[in-house]
Amino acid sequence: ISWDAQAAQKGGFTHFMLKEIFEQPKAVADTLIGRLSDNNQIVLDEIRMSAAEIKDLKKILVIACGTAYHAGMIAKYAIEKWAKIPVEVEIASEFRYRDPIIDKSTLVIAISQSGETMDTLMAIRHAKSSGARVLAICNTNSSTIPRESDAVLYTHAGPEIAVASTKAFLTQVIAVYLIGLHLAQVRGVMKDSQVAQLYYEMFELPGKIEQILETVEPLRTLTRSFAQSESVLFLGRNIGYPVALEGALKLKELAYMHAEGFAGGELKHGPIALIESGTPVVAIMPAAGSLLAEKMASNIQEVKARGAVVIAIADSPLAAADYLVRIPATHEFLQPVLSVVPLQVIAYEMAIARGNDVDQPRNLAKSVTVE
Secondary structure (H helix, E strand, O other): OOOOHHHHOOOOOOOHHHHHHHOHHHHHHHHHOOOEOOOOOEOOHHHOOOHHHHHOOOEEEEEEOHHHHHHHHHHHHHHHHHHOOOEEEEEHHHHOOOOOOOOOOEEEEEEEOOOOOHHHHHHHHHHHHOOOEEEEEEOOOOOHHHHHOOEEEEOOOOOOOOOOOOHHHHHHHHHHHHHHHHHHHHOOOOOHHHHHHHHHHHHOHHHHHHHHHHOOHHHHHHHHOOOOOOEEEEEEOOOHHHHHHHHHHHHHHHHOOEEEEEEHHHHHHOHHHHOOOOOEEEEEOOOOOOHHHHHHHHHHHHHHOOOOEEEEEEOOOOOOOOEEEEOOOOOOOOHHHHHHHHHHHHHHHHHHHOOOOOOOOOOOOOOOOOO
16 A cells, blocks of 8 residues: 555544545645656556557446445546547446446446445446446555456545545546546547646646635635525536535535535426525536526526525636635536535535534445445
């Protein structure tokens, strides 16, 4: 292993989770380093697939559970956009109980922090028996899922002690970005210069996460003022939708309160009935100036008209929101790496305010080793 005993200690932080939130810049950088060659090629030798095999792929299927499933949803947006390959995302526990259409031209990407998630393990066994090739994304060397997969891409988050995943999630997202760029490059869909530009933009993410963490104190104070709320809703559009789901999951795990993530456009199809006076709504804004940013601003107006209090995570000023949490600007498909960080802080602070055990939430285990 590449870490020592000190990495599994709190190091002056109140909780392991808070420490791990602040370790995210290093985790992201460690997962990225050395992945671009001098001639602008993404270096992913671990995939163990020839160029011909990559070009023959007809479909990618991502299987995962919980937070890793949200990383898989982000993978769908990025890989389809960059590599032009259809991507499906499945909850691992549901996968083998239907009749999935997979064969040797299908690449199955299994995402698991621990590498011991039983639901995901059983799903990859089913996939392999159907002839699919399995690539694991994992943070734990030599665990079961990597051993039983055809190939493995290890993330470099280091030990994650808190049950609620933070830095492991961000490194999973970085890993799927690297896979997407590699596939795009091999299939000739993106130019080497375009891939290199995105890689260098990814390398700016650790510094941008640091900026967010340096300015997060007002958000911690704001969160405490909502500690007695009965429900918190999260809204996202496009690649921000999985981020909304992840924000809601973190709040459920840690604060033991009702939280839901919605695609912004779905509000008017039912969920807007949940809004009442004082309901906190966290809006993950798309990149400034995009059509979807205008759509989300309209969603914010809809919930505000019904009494919601809106906290916006955005890369530019936003008059429509009651509170604004600024994140640095980046490429629209890289934005989840930044926008999820304030949501982690919200969940952490809400748990503290409600007197909960942050590192060991009730009824949860770090690694789910039963089906």
